[in-house]
Amino acid sequence: MSLRARFFLCATSLLALQVSTAAAQESISQSAASSQPRAVQKPTNTVDDGPSMMGSTSPTDAAKTETVQVRASRHTSPGGGLMVHEDAAKSRSTVTQEFIAKQAPGLNPMQLIASLPGVNTTSVDPLGLNGGNLTMRGLNASQIGFTLEGFPINDIGNYAVYPQEIVDSENLRTINVEQGSADLDSPHISASGGAVNMYLLDPKDHFxxxxxxxxxxxxxxxxxxxxxxxxxxxxxxxxxxxxxxxxxxxxxxxxxxxxxxxxxxxxxxxxxxxxxxxxxxxxxxxxxxxxxxxxxxxxxxxxxxxxxxxxxxxxxxxNYYKLRQNxxxxxxxxxxxxxxxxxxxxxxxxxxxxxxxxxxGGAYSESLSSQQYxxxxxxxxxxxxxxxxxxxxxxxxxxxxxxxxxxxxxxxxxxxxxxxxxxxxxxxxxxxxxxxxxxxxxxxxxxxxxxxxxxxxxxxxxxxxxxxxxxxxxxxxxxxxxxxxxxxxxxxxxxxxxxxxxxxxxxxxxxxxxxxxxxxxxxxxxxxxxxxxxxxxxxxxxxxxxxxxxxxxxxxxxxxxxxxxxxxxxxxxxxxxxxxxxxxxxxxxxxxxxxxxxxxxxxxxxxxxxxxxxxxxxxxxxxxxxxxxxxxxxxxxxxxxxxxxxxxxxxxxxxxxxxxxxxxxxxxxxxxxxxxxxxxxxxxxxxxxxxxxxxxxxxxxxxxxxxxxxxxxxxxxxxxxxxxxxxxxxxxxxxxxxxxxxxxxxxxxxxxxxxxxxxxxxxxxxxxxxxxxxxxxxxxxxxxxxxxxxxxxxxxxxxxxxxxxxxxxx
The missing domain is CATH 2.40.170.20 (TonB-dependent receptor, beta-barrel domain)
Known part of the structure; x- marks a missing residue:
């Protein structure tokens, strides 16, 4: 990264911070008026108090702009559950439970976001039990930050993601895909690209x-x-x-x-x-x-x-298969x-x-008379x-x-x-x-x-x-x-x-x-x-x-x-x-x-x-x-x-x-x-x-x-x-x-x-x-x-x- 580019971004950030801190003007909140389908739903916020901030990875932050339908009698969200009302000042796409519930149960998260813009996913087995691979805008999974309920999923050593280990699809509320960059509070040391944030459904109010x-x-x-x-x-x-x-x-x-x-x-x-x-x-x-x-x-x-x-x-x-276990x-x-x-x-x-x-696992023929130490x-x-x-x-x-x-x-x-x-x-x-x-x-x-x-x-x-x-x-x-x-x-x-x-x-x-x-x-x-x-x-x-x-x-x-x-x-x-x-x-x-x-x-x-x-x-x-x-x-x-x-x-x-x-x-x-x-x-x-x-x-x-x-x-x-x-x-x-x-x-x-x-x-x-x-x-x-x-x-x-x-x- 050039010094000029880094200086420009730092100067822009500091200037905006000073302007924001000095401001005393009160904002007028707007009601988010949107027609709601007759459904079992979870409204989380009815007031538009500004767009999502650049630090909104935690589950309570993500819920502010979502209306999630679960096993609804009627379905009217745009794109069949592949879109939600969005207000982030950057690219972000969301898969909801409405879409997830219609896919084969148990698919891993990479398979579920395959239709979103910029996302290229591949699975080596139909149900994704053997893992999966992903690139997003040409960057591989080790450059993308993955979180579940606000905590990091990427391996701490090589930053790989093993999607078959993360979550059962029936319990997923939403998957947010940030194609360009992770949020400031996103807990990653490898997210040089975007981020994928997964959130669980809340428990129901009744047994x-x-x-x-x-x-x-x-x-x-x-x-x-x-x-x-x-x-x-x-x-x-x-x-x-x-x-x-x-x-x-x-x-x-x-x-x-x-x-x-x-x-x-x-x-x-x-x-x-x-x-x-x-x-x-x-x-x-x-x-x-x-x-x-x-x-x-x-x-x-x-x-x-x-x-x-x-x-x-x-x-x-x-090459016997029992020696190739995972x-x-x-x-x-x-x-x-x-x-x-x-x-x-x-x-x-x-x-x-x-x-x-x-x-x-793997296997190899070893000499017992001549080993290197x-x-x-x-x-x-x-x-x-x-x-x-x-x-x-x-x-x-x-x-x-x-x-x-x-x-x-x-x-x-x-x-x-x-x-x-x-x-x-x-x-x-x-x-x-x-x-x-x-x-x-x-x-x-x-x-x-x-x-x-x-x-x-x-x-x-x-x-x-x-x-x-x-x-x-x-x-x-x-x-x-x-x-x-x-x-x-x-x-x-x-x-x-x-x-x-x-x-x-x-x-x-x-x-x-x-x-x-x-x-x-x-x-x-x-x-x-x-x-x-x-x-x-x-x-x-x-x-x-x-x-x-x-x-x-x-x-x-x-x-x-x-x-x-x-x-x-x-x-x-x-x-x-x-x-x-x-x-x-x-x-x-x-x-x-x-x-x-x-x-x-x-x-x-x-x-x-x-x-x-x-x-x-x-x-x-x-x-x-x-x-x-x-x-x-x-x-x-x-x-x-x-x-x-x-x-x-x-x-x-x-x-x-x-x-x-x-x-x-x-x-x-x-x-x-x-x-x-x-x-x-x-x-x-x-x-x-x-x-x-x-x-x-x-x-x-x-x-x-x-x-x-x-x-x-x-x-x-x-x-x-x-x-x-x-x-x-x-x-x-x-x-x-x-x-x-x-x-x-x-x-x-x-x-x-x-x-x-x-x-x-x-x-x-x-x-x-x-x-x-x-x-x-x-x-x-x-x-x-x-x-x-x-x-x-x-x-x-x-x-x-x-x-x-x-x-x-x-």
């Missing part, structure tokens, strides 16, 4: 519950149940507990995806705006991984390229609460705790096997990660007429333990004796347990933020500016010997991040907005460590890069928004500029397992346009929705080509992992009983290399759903039968570039050197799926 069951293709079956306590006694306390269990056979090759998931939320409200809530999410997964593939394998083998389903004890294979356990807890301290001052507190433990060559033993009776042995070698992550976001908001001031502080301390031990395989069945690799482990002759990696990372985050908003001209004009100052320290310990950095490493980053925005209401329907923000992402924790195999005279196969700089972005947006009685629409122009753009590159280890590391792609910039429009019911209860994006994203630097010592001529070429054009169309029909819908998504060609010599072609997918709401009878309320069909043309396609490379084909470098062909891998998207669901309330 009741919900039950649904789904069965579909690939022996997919899932059951979900929720019980609401209603208000307990004469108190305002209410809560719910839910549980789901899902199973889906792998559609490519052997194995299955299995998931157990539980959630509970409790709320107590009193007085004027006082609220305490507690949400706890527990998740346990045991999946079979799907292999990524090269273009050559895709062209030759297509979807038949899978892990092996056959185990031969006499000829054991490292077990993981998560527990999330958050208590977002708001307290009205005075008529004008509120306190919002969001403490949270994040725990995760799991791995991605740094520069030393030692013998090894594992269980009954040692160098005297076994020279080489196939062993299980998972990549384990265990995370403990407490934190809290605290903020005060002062409303004094025309002026609103917010100040806050985010603190987090995390410990992440990452190991990769070698352990025994049951030679009769081919399964590891312990899927977490806990033993028996390979022990070297010096008594040390052998590890492919063995690190402890401690991250401390201190972030201060301030935001000031001034409303003028009867709330038609709103000026806002803010500043976030992030202070992050990482301390690492690498227990491998003879590393290039020594056993202890550290890194510190200090970043001022100014932001400013303007919103002007031409009338009750039209809004104009413009915003400018700065964002950043610090390097992954893997940049601190050596890891992998050791070669004398060379060192470890993966080496630390302590000098890797943080990724800095400046984002500008300007848009017009129309919100009328018939339709809503938004048109947004955006520009972003990156310094030290960190791209994700997938590294394939000798044992077949993979991990991601960052590579510095230098500078990059993009210009683009987002558009969305959705109507309320028109002819025959139809509600169409259309979104589109055009983006021109360019690399501003020549990128280093591996260990060649040369660079590919990537300057000015189109950015990888970015589709130039996307279009989504959703058509919803709902007469209160019969409902159906059609969804189409077009995604343009995506390059997989900086040299633009390899790409995956454009594709179109289509989904269909239909269902019927029956009249309540007896204790069964709102019974519903529905059918969901995904990818109805059964298109087989590569949906995601798994890791960008400098070049895919052999080429000549900038300095005349010969650069060999690089390695790129891709993920195959999910095929045709049909699932039927029966649900009922009680």
């Amino acid at each position: 009741g519950g919900h039950l649904d069951g789904t069965y579909g293709s690939y022996n997919a079956r899932r059951i979900f149940g929720r019980v609401d306590t209603g208000r307990i006694g004469n108190t305002h306390l209410k809560g719910y507990i839910s549980f789901s269990a899902a199973h889906e056979d792998s559609w490519r090759g052997p194995g299955a995806q299995k998931k157990l998931h539980g959630e509970t939320k409790w709320v107590n409200e009193w007085g004027q705006g006082n609220r305490i809530s507690l949400a706890i999410v527990g998740n346990q997964l045991n999946n079979t991984l799907f292999p990524s593939m090269s273009l050559a394998n895709w062209k030759k083998l297509g979807t038949t390229y899978t892990y092996s389903g056959t185990w031969d004890p006499k000829n054991p294979s490292a 077990p993981f356990t998560n527990i999330y807890a958050s208590a977002p609460s708001t307290f009205t301290l005075t008529d004008h001052l509120t306190l919002t507190e969001t403490p949270y705790f994040w725990y995760g433990n799991g791995n991605g 740094g520069s030393q060559n030692l013998s090894a033993s594992i269980g009954p096997y040692n160098s005297s009776n076994t020279k080489s042995l196939l062993v299980y070698n998972p990549s384990n990660t265990q995370t403990y992550r407490p934190g809290a976001v605290t903020k005060f908001a002062l409303h004094t007429g025309a002026n609103r001031l917010m100040v806050g502080y985010w603190f987090e301390y995390s410990k992440q333990i990452q190991t990769s031990p070698y352990s025994l395989i049951n030679m009769e069945t081919g399964a590891p004796l312990d899927e977490y690799g806990n033993g028996p482990n390979m022990v070297l002759s010096n008594g040390v347990t052998a590890q492919y990696r063995d690190t402890l990372t401690q991250t401390r985050i201190h972030t201060l933020f301030i935001d000031d908003s001034l409303s003028l001209l009867n709330n038609r004009l709103t000026l806002e500016a803010g500043l976030k100052y992030a202070m992050i320290t990482r301390r690492g310990q690498n227990n491998l010997p003879d590393t290039s950095t020594g056993p202890y490493v550290s890194g510190s980053w200090y970043e001022p991040l100014p932001a400013a925005s303007i919103r002007y209401k031409l009338n009750n329907q039209f809004q104009l907005f413009v915003s400018g923000t700065t964002n950043f992402r610090i390097p992954m924790n893997t940049s601190l460590y050596d890891a992998g195999t050791y070669t004398k005279g060379v060192g470890y196969s993966t080496q630390a890069n302590l000098n890797q700089k943080p990724e800095i972005s400046i984002s500008e947006e300007a848009g017009v928004r129309y919100q009328g009685s018939l339709f809503n629409g938004t048109l947004t122009y955006f520009h972003y500029n990156f310094t030290n753009r960190l791209y994700s590159q997938t590294v394939i280890l000798p044992n077949g397992s993979t991990y991601s590391q960052s590579i510095n792609g230098g500078g990059s910039h993009a210009n683009g346009v987002d558009f969305e429009i959705g109507t309320r019911p028109i002819l025959y209860h139809l509600r169409p929705y259309v979104s589109a994006e055009y983006i021109d994203a360019r690399t501003d630097s020549n990128v280093a080509a591996g260990g060649s010592g040369d660079y590919v001529a990537s300057k000015g070429k189109f950015a990888p992992q970015t589709a130039k054009t996307q279009v989504a169309f959703n058509l919803d029909y709902d007469d209160g009983h019969l409902f159906s819908g059609f969804n189409l998504k077009y995604v343009g060609k995506q390059y997989s290399t900086f040299n633009n010599d390899l790409s995956i072609p454009s594709y179109v997918t289509m989904n269909v759903h239909a269902g019927y709401r029956f009249k309540s009878f007896g204790f069964m309320k709102n019974p519903v039968l529905q059918l969901n069909l995904q990818n109805i043309t059964n298109k087989h396609y590569l949906g995601f570039v798994n890791g960008s490379a400098s070049n895919g084909l052999a080429t000549t470098g900038v300095y005349g050197g010969k650069i060999a062909a690089g390695s790129t891998t891709y993920l195959v998207a999910a095929p045709f799926f049909v699932g039927g669901t029966a649900s009922v309330d009680f």
Whole structure:
């Protein structure tokens, strides 16, 4: 980021803050007059006291402008639940429970936002139980901040998002997508792009519950149940507990995806705006991984390229599917609460705790007579096997990660007429333990004796347990933020500016010997991040907005460590890069928004500029397992346009929705080509992992009983290399759903039968570039050197799926 640009943003923010603080004019509130359908609904605020501030990530902030319909008798929201009344001075799109309830139950959040502008998502299995991938305006998920109930979801080390672990779709109230930038109070150190914020439904006021069951293709079956306590006694306390269990056979090759998931939320409200809530999410997964593939394998083998389903004890294979498991356990807890301290001052507190433990499995044939311990060559033993009776042995070698992550976001908001001031502080301390031990395989069945690799482990002759990696990372985050908003001209004009100052320290310990950095490493980053925005209401329907923000992402924790195999005279196969700089972005947006009685629409122009753009590159280890590391792609910039429009019911209860994006994203630097010592001529070429054009169309029909819908998504060609010599072609997918709401009878309320069909043309396609490379084909470098062909891998998207669901309330 240029000094001139940073100075300009800082000066703009400070000027706006001074103007806002000095203002004494009182704003005149306007009633938000909009027709409401006859429905079970949750109105949260009936007064327009100014647009959402740039610090509005907590659940109570998000609820201010939402009217959420849940299992309504009539549905009239624009776009079939893909739009809400919006007042943010930046691009923001929202998926509501009305849309979510019509999709196949249990879909992960990435699948549910696929139709929104700028969003490109891919799942490798129909129900999203094996995860998913996302880019937004050409930026991948590790550059997008994800929150649930106001607390962070991204991995603290590599910033990856595992959407299958987060939440059951039945409990989701809304998903807000901020395409350009995260809010100032958003708790992230990796959101150099936008943000995705998920919010849970509140418990009901009366005792009741919900039950649904789904069965579909690939022996997919899932059951979900929720019980609401209603208000307990004469108190305002209410809560719910839910549980789901899902199973889906792998559609490519052997194995299955299995998931157990539980959630509970409790709320107590009193007085004027006082609220305490507690949400706890527990998740346990045991999946079979799907292999990524090269273009050559895709062209030759297509979807038949899978892990092996056959185990031969006499000829054991490292590609046996039971050695490619992905077990993981998560527990999330958050208590977002708001307290009205005075008529004008509120306190919002969001403490949270994040725990995760799991791995991605792999196997490798290891020599027991010759093992490297740094520069030393030692013998090894594992269980009954040692160098005297076994020279080489196939062993299980998972990549384990265990995370403990407490934190809290605290903020005060002062409303004094025309002026609103917010100040806050985010603190987090995390410990992440990452190991990769070698352990025994049951030679009769081919399964590891312990899927977490806990033993028996390979022990070297010096008594040390052998590890492919063995690190402890401690991250401390201190972030201060301030935001000031001034409303003028009867709330038609709103000026806002803010500043976030992030202070992050990482301390690492690498227990491998003879590393290039020594056993202890550290890194510190200090970043001022100014932001400013303007919103002007031409009338009750039209809004104009413009915003400018700065964002950043610090390097992954893997940049601190050596890891992998050791070669004398060379060192470890993966080496630390302590000098890797943080990724800095400046984002500008300007848009017009129309919100009328018939339709809503938004048109947004955006520009972003990156310094030290960190791209994700997938590294394939000798044992077949993979991990991601960052590579510095230098500078990059993009210009683009987002558009969305959705109507309320028109002819025959139809509600169409259309979104589109055009983006021109360019690399501003020549990128280093591996260990060649040369660079590919990537300057000015189109950015990888970015589709130039996307279009989504959703058509919803709902007469209160019969409902159906059609969804189409077009995604343009995506390059997989900086040299633009390899790409995956454009594709179109289509989904269909239909269902019927029956009249309540007896204790069964709102019974519903529905059918969901995904990818109805059964298109087989590569949906995601798994890791960008400098070049895919052999080429000549900038300095005349010969650069060999690089390695790129891709993920195959999910095929045709049909699932039927029966649900009922009680």
